[in-house]
Amino acid sequence: MQKIEKLFDINNLLMTLFSSLESIGNHKKVELIYDMQATIPRELRGDSAVLLRLLSKMLTFVFQNTDKNEIVLALGAPEDFLYEELMSFKIKETNIAKEKILEYLETNLSKDLEILEGNIIYEKDSDIHLDIPFKINELGYRRHYRLPDVSMLGKKVLLIGSSEKIAQSITKMFKYFLYDVDVGFDAFKSQGNDLTPYDILIVEDKLNTEEFEHIIAGVQQSIPLKYVLLKDSHILEGKTISVSTNLIKPVTEESIYELIVSLFNNGTSQREKKSQNLKNIVDLEKVLQPTKNDLNEKKISLDSVPGVNLNTIIETKKGHDLVILDRELGKENTKKMGLKYANELKNFIDTFDHSDIYFRQIVNEKATNKIKDFCIDLEKHARLIGASSMLKLADIVSLIFVYDKLDMLPIYPGKYHLELQKLIKEIKKDLRIK
Template sequence: MHKIEKIFDINIVLMTLFSSVETFREEKNIELIYDMEASIPRELRGNPDVLLHVLNKVLTFVCENTDQKEIVLSLDAPEDFVYEEFISFTIKDTHIEKEKIRQFLETGLHDALEMLEGKIVYESDADIQLDLPFKISELGHRRHYRLPDISMLGKKVLLICENEAIAHSIEKMFKYFLYDVDVGFDAFKAQGNDLTPYDILIVDDHLNTEEFEHMIARVQQNIPLKYVLLKDAHIVERKMISVSTNLIKPVTEESVYELIISLFKTQTARREVRSHSKINVIDLEKYLQSNKDHEKCEDQSSKIQESIEAMIEKRRGMDLPILDKSIGEANTKNAGLTYPHELKIFLDTFDRSDLYFREIVNQKSIHKIKEFCIDLERHAKLIGAESMFKLAETLGLIFVYDKLDMLPIYPGKYHIELQKLIEAIKKELQFK
């Protein structure tokens, strides 16, 4: 077998991966975090397409089977990456049965791992560990990021991020550039709640308010503090008076590198001597936590305003396509699957399932109903069966809000929806 090798940027693979599993992550509200060691070269030589395929299948499997709300994909390599070395891709704490993981790895990844000449590692403490060999892009070219000016080195960062895994990952990436990083409110308290020593303040976007921005703007009149918001990619931009720029998740070493350059590109080569004649004391914990509590109260109040029955009726009454081919093809492509094959799987799995659903509802077998609805929701979303997906999602709301008295009306609704979907699938497959 001819081994394909080309130079690629590992960060581009990771960003593409993040987008490709977005549907599955959002479906279960899962945060994907990259934890990269400094030993990972920026550019590698190997097969990025197969690597992306492998990581996509792994993360899709984990998203579909885990009950955790965050997945940390760790990348590690030997410190002395001379020419060709194994890079370890690991995921821990998935809460998935070991045997189920083993079966997936050995059956679902066998051919792709063989193409990469990789191996599954079982003796580690990780739930999943794949060791894949890659070469450096150019012999002797091991250092991955070089800041263009010495004045960009040696900065001090204060990072306020409630997610410990994200905070740990970002901290390591800044330390790669010899930055001194304080994480959390306790570390800031140890500095006397004084922002004066810091060059960069990074805060979770959901903690930020316009009032806080004005407070930081006043501090910026005394010291050249760069205020950075840690944001999700889908957050809508607005004009902010004191925010220097954003750090978009998922954070990689590449994005930290670009952040530093964007913040200090206009600075002269001579490092500025910072005056400590003025202190800039702010009780960040009290202020930011109060913002968070206020947001929670508003969110809870808005949910209370809409009754459970009205919410369910609203979702059930939406006019959605029975089978959206464009959505289904995009979903299956992102998952490394083929659309016609998944349509056939849906037929094999759910044909005449309306009889089974009516039976378990009549038996009031809550556990079986839950399992059936989860399976239906996942398969319907994958193939673009938007109307069926919304019906399954509505059934999920009935369990979430404990409105089981509404269940008896749904076997009839499911029968009608299933017949329309099966007819649409069979019609689509006739053209293949």
């Protein structure tokens, strides 16, 4: 069989791979993370279709059999990628028996590996290690991502998130552009809780609040700090106060390149000299991860103000009549993500039809973690398809957790049952299902 050598962008392939695995990843609660060495060329020559098929089969097997909630696919290449070199694809810490993995690889991937002229590498350090040869498109180039202006290099980043593996991956990608990255609250504390030295602040979306955005907006009055949300998807949301842009998972080297260009390609990318005396002190750990006592104090203070408590907020939200299915919004959301609206409507039915029974069960069991996870999934899918009324209901249930008013939960299985019936009826109209 003649070897195919077509030009392809490794980042595009990885994004396609992620999309193909998103459904099973959501179902199994497994997140795929890419860890890319800076030595990997942006453009390669080879059989991308077979590579995509091979990686998709391999990761589907891992997702189906692992008990981990994060799987890191590490891509590596030699320091000098001269012409044709071996690229490595490794996965560690799957908690799957090594014998089971090797049996699967040898039985199910052997034909694709033969087409790609790749090999299974048997080693103790990785659960899976494949070496596959690819050719470089541009000979003689060692830097595969070139920023438009040298002033975009060498800036300072503060990254706050909940996943150590994602943080390590993003840090490595920023270092390609000579960026200095501090990760986590402890690293920030060592800088005196001062945001002044930083050019970019990246915060995981679920930690962000409107209150925090106001704090950052105040900081941005004195320093040109770019505030970036690390998000799970391109789903459109309302206007933000201080957010410069979003960084969408899964993150690749191309993602970081595009982020830098979008933030600093405006003619003012040269770092401004900052006063030694200027400080912008913010206790990020307190405002982004308040303790239970802080939350209780906040709830007490809010409840003590006439007209500002959970019941009032819920009544206010109830007062907003929202459409059951905003099709135009849903189509806009799915288009931005490269998805088909009809497919996502069907996906919603496949995922949530009869889920009212499950919701009632976990509420009766007072399984708070399961309820939280369910609400997160429901919010994500409802927002994507434009199910505005359902999104409001999920938002109200989330507020119950924020205010620690779990005694209010028992009335919501019935509300969810009615809302779900109405939404599925609307979806079936679009899909012409009786």
